[in-house]
Amino acid sequence: MKVVRLIFLIAHLGILFLLLGTLMNAYVPPKVYPWFNLLSLGFPVLIIAYIVLTIFWIFLWKKRAVAFILLGLLFLNPIKRWVNFSSDKKAGSDLKIVSFNAKGGTLGYENIERYINTQDADIVLLQEHGNMKGYHLKGFNEGKGDDIISVFSKYKIVDQKELIESNSETNNxxxxxxxxxxxxxxxxxxxxxxxxFKFEKNMVKLKGNSDEDEQKVKDVVKRLIPTFKMHQEQVASIRKGIDDSPYPVILVGDFNSVPNSYEYYHLGKGLKDAFVESGRGSATSFHDYKFPIRIDYVFTSDSILPLSYEVDRSVRISDHYPVIATFKLKK
Incomplete structure (x- = not known):
């Protein structure tokens, strides 16, 4: 039994070390050391294993359980970025937005259009929408857009500016x-x-063949690391639009990055995660894989109070679920 406990202790310490690595994404950019960002992808599995082993020490009445419980508090906020149980806010809503990756409209423009028209939102922000001419949204002003991102607003659009524009086959x-x-x-x-990242399911699905699976893991890592480094440059361009803004900011979209990643920490710097502030349940928004993945976000300036945040799992009109959020705009 002592040998088993020693193995579990070493494993627990190893998991703790890896979890601490995810916190380093707030400080270490991918171009310096990309492996911390890679760890953020495994956060759900790591934290579940950490909690299970902590419970194991509690049942054995080991003093080390107290130390692991206290150290576990470091990951309370990182956990809330995946799963949260905020209390209801009673304030009246001033603004409702829908943010949605439409997967190029491949599951039907009419399905997406019908869904959005039933939401009675004030602002709709689409990613991978496919073709702006394919949507006919009632009562909205249509902003400038392309085949990837677009905005529709029931309020007056004052100005628009590109922060990042794809200019090659490698930059999308x-x-x-x-x-x-x-x-x-x-x-x-x-x-x-x-x-x-441009992954297909067969590229990440392991089949139990050690040699083939090992090659798949290597191929996945080869795609992840360069993309992390590209994200670092893209984040810097977006931050300029945030930092230079004379107005309160609402940042939304498909970050193609999970919580606790470099992208999450640096895009959300100085802003509030609307899910952490007002969400309940799981924030998982990409459902094409069985593994829980949250890559769609809404962040706001301090002067904007998030009242509710919902990942609408009632519809499957894309490989993403729509994200719906409401806000109180402070005077």
Missing amino acids: AYANQTDIEIKGSIYRFINVYLQP
Whole structure:
């Protein structure tokens, strides 16, 4: 039994070390050391294993359980970025937005259009929408867009500017800022689609063949590391739109990055994660894989109060679920 406990202790310490590595994404960019960002992908598995082993020490009445419980508090906020149970906010809503990766409209423009028209949203921000001419949204002003990102608003669009524009076959990231006047005040909406990893299911599904699976893992890592480094440059361009904004900011989109990643920490710096502030349950938004993945986000400036955040799992009109959020706009 002592040997088993020693093995479990070593494993527990190893998991703790890896979890601490995910926190380093707030400080270490991928171009310096990309492996911390790689760890963020495994955070759900790592934290579950950490909790299970902590419970194991509790049942054995070991003093080390106290140390692991206290160290586990370091990961309370990182856990809330995946799963959260915030209390209901009673304030009345001033603004409702829908953010949605539409997968190029491949599951039907009419299905997406019908869904959005039933939401009675004020602002709709789409990623991978496919073709702007394919959508006919009732009562919306249509902002400038392309085949990847677009914005529709029931309020006056004051100005728009590209923050990232795809310019080659290797750079497929997009971002733009749209200044919208709402009830006499201007707000900056930044719609983001970071560089995708372009994975197909067969590329990440392991088959139990050690040699073939090992090669698949190597191929996945070869795609991940360069993309992380590209994200670092794209994040810097988007941050300029945030940092230079004279208006309160609402940042939304498909970051193609999970919580606790470099992208999450640095795009969300100085902003509030609307899910952490007002979400309940799981924030998993990409459902094409069985593994829980949250890559769609809504962040806001301090002057904007998130009231609710919902990942709408009632529809499957894309490989992403729509994200719906409401806000109180402080005067």
